[in-house]
Amino acid sequence: MNVFQTIPYHYLRQNAFNMRWAEVPEGVIPLTAADSDIPFSSDISSAIIEASQQQLFPYAAPQGSLEFRTAMSTHFQKVKNCSIHPDEVLATNSAAGAIQDWCNQFLSKGDEVLIPDPVDFLLGYCAEKAGATVVRVPAQKQWDSALWSSYITSKTKAVLLCHPHNPLGFYYTESDLRDINEFILNNQLLVLSDEVWSDVIFSGKFTSMRQYVPSAWVVYGLSKGFGLAGLRIGALVAPNAATLQELMENQGYIKTVQGASSLSQIAASAAMNSKSARAEFLKTVHRSMQLAIVRLNKEQSFFKVNNPDSTFVLWLSHPEQLESQWLTERIEKEAKVKLVPGLEQWFGPGAKGHIRISCATTPEVMNEAISRIINWTKQNS
Numbered sequence: 001m002n003v004f005q006t007i008p009y010h011y012l013r014q015n016a017f018n019m020r021w022a023e024v025p026e027g028v029i030p031l032t033a034a035d036s037d038i039p040f041s042s043d044i045s046s047a048i049i050e051a052s053q054q055q056l057f058p059y060a061a062p063q064g065s066l067e068f069r070t071a072m073s074t075h076f077q078k079v080k081n082c083s084i085h086p087d088e089v090l091a092t093n094s095a096a097g098a099i100q101d102w103c104n105q106f107l108s109k110g111d112e113v114l115i116p117d118p119v120d121f122l123l124g125y126c127a128e129k130a131g132a133t134v135v136r137v138p139a140q141k142q143w144d145s146a147l148w149s150s151y152i153t154s155k156t157k158a159v160l161l162c163h164p165h166n167p168l169g170f171y172y173t174e175s176d177l178r179d180i181n182e183f184i185l186n187n188q189l190l191v192l193s194d195e196v197w198s199d200v201i202f203s204g205k206f207t208s209m210r211q212y213v214p215s216a217w218v219v220y221g222l223s224k225g226f227g228l229a230g231l232r233i234g235a236l237v238a239p240n241a242a243t244l245q246e247l248m249e250n251q252g253y254i255k256t257v258q259g260a261s262s263l264s265q266i267a268a269s270a271a272m273n274s275k276s277a278r279a280e281f282l283k284t285v286h287r288s289m290q291l292a293i294v295r296l297n298k299e300q301s302f303f304k305v306n307n308p309d310s311t312f313v314l315w316l317s318h319p320e321q322l323e324s325q326w327l328t329e330r331i332e333k334e335a336k337v338k339l340v341p342g343l344e345q346w347f348g349p350g351a352k353g354h355i356r357i358s359c360a361t362t363p364e365v366m367n368e369a370i371s372r373i374i375n376w377t378k379q380n381s
């Protein structure tokens with residue numbers, strides 16, 4: 001069987017960028033950027049088709065449509081155990097855009113921000129673009145106020161967290177969130193919680209930081225749990241409607257410099273309102289991820305594999321003496337699978353000795369990729 005027939009291969013070869021199918025040589029499987037090969041639910045495609053019947057896309061409301069913001073509120077209540085009011089929601093051009101808007105609004109030169117290490121590059125990148133200095137704190141599954149306190153100086157302005165955490169796959173418990181709230185209050189810090197992964201939960205109960213940290217700003221997006229990365233649709237949830245209006249004014253939302261596409265908001269609302277879209281997507285991704293974990297644990301010992309509670313990425317450690325970039329280049333050339341090396345530029349210095357595998361593809365493609373990786377480890381151990 002040609003496993004590429006289980007995905008829309010030709011479409012992806014032309015359209016999937018950011019280190020994926022359109023950017024790798026023919027035959028290479030890119031388990032790289034956290035983007036999906038799995039077609040999204042027909043609930044979403046029907047809404048997109050219906051929206052275009054009118055043949056009109058007028059300027060949308062600067063804060064985002066009421067439909068989108070209400071869908072956010074309901075979705076947060078149902079899936080993230082959290083009450084938010086639609087007036088506290090801003091539709092943004094992607095989760096990444098929401099992070100940058102927040103950093104531009106609150107950070108400036110001379111400020112220090114604390115972020116976990118390792119963590120996805122965007123938090124540090126956006127903070128630095130806004131002029132702040134990034135201070136990295138070793139990432140740990142359980143929140144440790146004493147550890148984070150030890151990195152605070154008179155310049156510390158904010159804490160930027162990834163909840164759930166990419167690439168480590170944990171999320172904070174309600175008890176951690178209470179501790180984070182106390183820590184934030186005691187030290188008078190701002191807090192941004194990047195919750196773009198919060199739809200991809202495989203065990204336990206996820207609670208948005210906003211529920212226990214009333215001052216938290218939350219970043220959300222539909223690129224992960226609904227596989228809509230190319231629609232660039234996300235949201236920023238503010239602690240209250242008044243501060244959100246200030247941010248909208250300063251960051252250009254009121255004057256149409258910034259704003260989310262109305263078509264993407266329609267698709268996102270359909271996704272969040274759908275009874276089955278998220279579950280369908282997670283079912284396939286979970287199968288691919290479990291298959292990878294089971295086979296890697298059983299059939300090789302070169303890589304050590306984690307078992308994440310959340311996210312569809314696996315964080316593998318490799319023999320210390322090898323260099324991640326060199327290793328991923330060899331695996332791409334010789335095994336025809338492209339992986340993300342644990343480089344400082346992607347995750348911070350704490351990523352040393354690791355590689356990341358994204359599992360958002362069909363079980364058939366995943367199985368083929370894992371076979372190739374396992375064969376490579378056998379030939380090179």
Ligand SMILES: Cc1ncc(COP(=O)(O)O)c(C=O)c1O
Nearest residue numbers: 034094095096120166196221223
């Ligand atoms: C932790 C984290 N935050 C933000 C983003 C950006 O998401 P989007 O592409 O929806 O802007 C990603 C994407 O991988 C991510 O992993």
